[in-house]
Amino acid sequence: MRFIPVILFLLLAVLSLSLCEPRAKARSRADPLPVARPVPFNFPGKGLWNLIPSFSDLVRKVVPGAGEIFFLSKNVLAGTPSKVVSYYVNKVCGIASYWNVLKPNYAPQEADLHWELYSDNSVVSAPLKDPSPFIESKGFNPDLNITILVTGWESLVSDKLGEDVIDSMRKAYRQRETENLIVFDAGRFVNSLYRWATLNALWVGEVLGNALVHLSKKVNNPRIHLIGHSVGATIVGVAGRRYHGSTGEYISRITGLDPAMPCLDASIGLRKGDATFVDVIHTNSGVLGKREPIGDADFYPNGPVALPPGCLNVVCAHFRAVSYYVESVQPGSEDNFLAIRCGSIDEYNTKKCSGKRIPMGYSTPSYVRGTYYLETNAKSPYGQNSV
Known part of the structure; x- marks a missing residue:
């Protein structure tokens, strides 16, 4: 059961990537993070787009509780092809940054x-x-x-x-x-x-x-x-x-x-x-x-x-x-x-x-x-x- 939120998050990540790719490529190289920003567009069933805000709320709830899966441990990194690591880590980071899930807010005492x-x-x-x-x-x-x-x-x-x-x-x-x-x-x-x-x-x-x-x-x-x-x-x-x-x-x-x-x-x-x-x-x-x-x-x-x-x-x-x-x-x-x-x-x-x-x-x-x-x-x- 603990992996269900992760599966949902990954599905959302794939959906967001497919919707966000054109805008992400158009961003300036000076941007500090590769942020994916969804751009509304016309397609049959346009009303589905209105569901995106609820996705944002879901992502915010899912990721903090599944940090160990959202980002790979060093053991997983050691056994994963480098190109796969590079691609997915940065893509997921971009989505998480857009939804304000990932923030530089961790500071040691x-x-x-x-x-x-x-x-x-x-x-x-x-x-x-x-x-x-x-x-x-x-x-x-x-x-x-x-x-x-x-x-x-x-x-x-x-x-x-x-x-x-x-x-x-x-x-x-x-x-x-x-x-x-x-x-x-x-x-x-x-x-x-x-x-x-x-x-x-x-x-x-x-x-x-x-x-x-x-x-x-x-x-x-x-x-x-x-x-x-x-x-x-x-x-x-x-x-x-x-x-x-x-x-x-x-x-x-x-x-x-x-x-x-x-x-x-x-x-x-x-x-x-x-x-x-x-x-x-x-x-x-x-x-x-x-x-x-x-x-x-x-x-x-x-x-x-x-x-x-x-x-x-x-x-x-x-x-x-x-x-x-x-x-x-x-x-x-x-x-x-x-x-x-x-x-x-x-x-x-x-x-x-x-x-x-x-x-x-x-x-x-x-x-x-x-x-x-x-x-x-x-x-x-x-x-x-x-x-």
């Missing part, structure tokens, strides 16, 4: 927002609004650069991918000992696409931006590098803009690891100008991650593909950007991913591109601009220039 300093074998936690506990700890060096990772999907995915985002990043940076690594695990609040789509990323990003203002006032070296994966890329983009608005200065660098695409307001997403330098790695283009270039430098390992070598599902592909970046952090692996600037993937495939090859990841120079392509291995080490 402010008291639950913490960030953590990782040093050696210790972890020091502090409220997001007050970084004093780890600034005053022995593990924090005010003379070192600050790298802050913001996760964007439930990080504990070792049962599926064989790795943990936070742990792998911690181990990589620990080998360098040149930066303070701080983690804001926004992913703990995003364990389904329903939470992903309704997360108030604008609010979370502004809270983080305000926290960065306080942090920069208490250290000797205000050079900050924000790294955001998935929805985390949206959050760090907002944080960078908030920081600039409050201080008049820019965050030194923001790295987007496969910035999330479905159901998020594009108007608040990561983009060039959010930091002095914005670089982006795309690994699940057009499905869970954005396809279009959005940074100062955009890297497309294996081209704008949905599934890179070694990945058989979209979850693996979405996290592969993290794996590439982590490998590049490890000492001696900075040049594992050498990319070349190209106007298109066709030019790259036909070897019409020339110029200096640029390292993707940790050592990407802040002066590079444009779109870059490269190829990767199916398993670790992923970089084809690895020794």
Whole structure:
């Protein structure tokens, strides 16, 4: 019985899609969400159109009670063809947005927002609004650069991918000992696409931006590098803009690891100008991650593909950007991913591109601009220039 509302909703979705398609295609590309808007038209039995308002009421009642089916869990995502996921998730999002079912109204309790300093074998936690506990700890060096990772999907995915985002990043940076690594695990609040789509990323990003203002006032070296994966890329983009608005200065660098695409307001997403330098790695283009270039430098390992070598599902592909970046952090692996600037993937495939090859990841120079392509291995080490 619990699935009856879902079946009704899907039937309504199909009906709405058939009625809304012409109008949806005519919308401006600048719209933040792919919103489907039904357009009345003449057909036999026109009176049926008057039933649509009652459909709206029904949809509003059905979806909140069936959130676990309205948006797929990560387990379903892992076993669903990427094109199907991309098409239906975005179509359903458009319908839900039109009926005001899907709103960015989910925000964690402010008291639950913490960030953590990782040093050696210790972890020091502090409220997001007050970084004093780890600034005053022995593990924090005010003379070192600050790298802050913001996760964007439930990080504990070792049962599926064989790795943990936070742990792998911690181990990589620990080998360098040149930066303070701080983690804001926004992913703990995003364990389904329903939470992903309704997360108030604008609010979370502004809270983080305000926290960065306080942090920069208490250290000797205000050079900050924000790294955001998935929805985390949206959050760090907002944080960078908030920081600039409050201080008049820019965050030194923001790295987007496969910035999330479905159901998020594009108007608040990561983009060039959010930091002095914005670089982006795309690994699940057009499905869970954005396809279009959005940074100062955009890297497309294996081209704008949905599934890179070694990945058989979209979850693996979405996290592969993290794996590439982590490998590049490890000492001696900075040049594992050498990319070349190209106007298109066709030019790259036909070897019409020339110029200096640029390292993707940790050592990407802040002066590079444009779109870059490269190829990767199916398993670790992923970089084809690895020794």
